[in-house]
Amino acid sequence: MSEPIIEIKGLSYAYSKSEAVHDLNLTVSPGRCYGLFGRNGAGKTTTMKCLLNLLRPKSGCINLFGLDPAKNEVEVKSRLAYVPDAVAFYPWMTVRETLDYLASFRAHWNKDVEQDLISRFRLVPDQKTGGLSKGQRTQVALLAAICPEPELLLLDEPTSGLDPIVRREFIETVIGAYQEGEPGKRTILVSTHLISEFEGLIDEFTIVDRGRNVLTLGSDEARGRYQKIRARFVQPPAVTQFAGAIRTKIDGREVEIIANGGGPEILEKLRGMSPESLTSEALTLEEVFVATLKST
Amino acid sequence: MLLQLNFKSGKPVYLQVVDQIKAAAASGTLQSGEPLPSIRPLAEELRVNRNTVAKAYAELESQGIIETLPGKGCFLKPNNSPLRKEVRRKLLTEEIDQAIIQAHHLQVPASEFLQLVRERLEALEERKRNAEEKQGNNV
Numbered sequence: 001m002s003e004p005i006i007e008i009k010g011l012s013y014a015y016s017k018s019e020a021v022h023d024l025n026l027t028v029s030p031g032r033c034y035g036l037f038g039r040n041g042a043g044k045t046t047t048m049k050c051l052l053n054l055l056r057p058k059s060g061c062i063n064l065f066g067l068d069p070a071k072n073e074v075e076v077k078s079r080l081a082y083v084p085d086a087v088a089f090y091p092w093m094t095v096r097e098t099l100d101y102l103a104s105f106r107a108h109w110n111k112d113v114e115q116d117l118i119s120r121f122r123l124v125p126d127q128k129t130g131g132l133s134k135g136q137r138t139q140v141a142l143l144a145a146i147c148p149e150p151e152l153l154l155l156d157e158p159t160s161g162l163d164p165i166v167r168r169e170f171i172e173t174v175i176g177a178y179q180e181g182e183p184g185k186r187t188i189l190v191s192t193h194l195i196s197e198f199e200g201l202i203d204e205f206t207i208v209d210r211g212r213n214v215l216t217l218g219s220d221e222a223r224g225r226y227q228k229i230r231a232r233f234v235q236p237p238a239v240t241q242f243a244g245a246i247r248t249k250i251d252g253r254e255v256e257i258i259a260n261g262g263g264p265e266i267l268e269k270l271r272g273m274s275p276e277s278l279t280s281e282a283l284t285l286e287e288v289f290v291a292t293l294k295s296t
Numbered sequence: 297m298l299l300q301l302n303f304k305s306g307k308p309v310y311l312q313v314v315d316q317i318k319a320a321a322a323s324g325t326l327q328s329g330e331p332l333p334s335i336r337p338l339a340e341e342l343r344v345n346r347n348t349v350a351k352a353y354a355e356l357e358s359q360g361i362i363e364t365l366p367g368k369g370c371f372l373k374p375n376n377s378p379l380r381k382e383v384r385r386k387l388l389t390e391e392i393d394q395a396i397i398q399a400h401h402l403q404v405p406a407s408e409f410l411q412l413v414r415e416r417l418e419a420l421e422e423r424k425r426n427a428e429e430k431q432g433n434n435v
Binding site for chain 1: 301302303306307308309336337339342343344345346347349350401435
């Protein structure tokens with residue numbers, strides 16, 4: 001295994017007395033697209049800010065590219081880019097001036113990608129950023145994050161509050177323009193609660209709740225393991241407990257079970273009870289998220 | 297080409313891409329020598345990780361379904377499997393066994409199962425004929 005791009009061990013952070021992150025662990029390998037899922041206030045943004053050295057952890061350690069972001073701030077920041085959920089620019093600058101200003105901090109800036117994305121997003125270079133919509137501000141921020149071709153892209157709730165067209169374009173741009181480079185040098189950490197739109201992009205994820213790790217899994221593995229099983233019987237079933245079910249809902253003759261790994265055994269058992277109908281499907285990542293947080 | 301991904305199937309996403317391209321090749325929707333979409337636009341269109349599509353193409357290449365011509369892209373290969381006949385039979389046997397087990401649990405008797413296999417083979421032939429006609433009309 002190659003050295004992880006992000007390594008968080010036992011991270012804790014508190015705002016005055018309220019603890020936002022508690023003993024959090026997370027490891028992201030090069031080339032992965034990693035999802036950090038959690039409800040509002042789960043500690044996602046605090047974690048991102050600790051990665052960026054904007055907040056000092058109370059305890060635990062963080063390594064980015066094998067370096068301590070507090071001690072090697074310039075090097076670490078030169079190798080990553082960050083798109084926050086609320087983007088602010090100097091409102092008196094035009095789009096062109098803003099991009100030139102942001103490019104001035106970077107050793108490398110891909111002009112072709114810049115041109116391509118300006119026209120793709122239909123941005124007007126002479127427009128003042130003060131007059132941009134929320135969607136356009138996010139587009140400028142994404143553009144500025146991709147042009148330096150960083151090894152790591154940190155996206156914090158990047159699509160919340162955007163319209164569906166802009167969201168779509170955002171994700172297509174991350175796939176197309178950002179992932180186009182050398183695969184081992186294109187790592188993404190995205191925090192979101194809008195899980196379904198990132199479903200295809202994410203290959204591994206961690207669910208956090210109240211600042212703690214709840215579940216870490218590969219996406220394909222999660223969809224293979226979590227199943228929703230539905231059965232309907234002629235009579236209300238006599239059996240109401242199923243080993244391996246994380247949730248069982250019985251409504252008259254109908255049974256709905258959420259299984260975590262025990263799906264095949266539960267299906268076998270239900271088949272033995274001669275159901276009228278029996279179906280099973282995988283849970284999407286969003287459904288895994290809901291099922292996990294409801295059962296804790 | 298029309299690919300439909302289903303995150304509720306429980307099948308790994310890259311395998312869905314592999315299986316659908318194989319199905320398109322078997323039914324003639326995709327003809328040998330025809331180019332496959334490049335990785336980037338396909339990933340953007342499906343809105344899946346670029347690595348997922350790259351992994352699917354690598355798998356298709358290792359199975360001898362497609363070939364990569366440097367600088368030109370990926371193409372569907374003429375249908376001649378690089379595997380020896382017994383290996384091909386063995387791979388297919390495993391798939392058939394799975395279907396037989398499934399049929400047992402669904403209480404589908406042998407005669408009905410065989411009838412279903414015949415119907416599915418005919419359906420594939422039908423799709424192949426339609427694809428060929430369309431191809432003919434285009435020329």
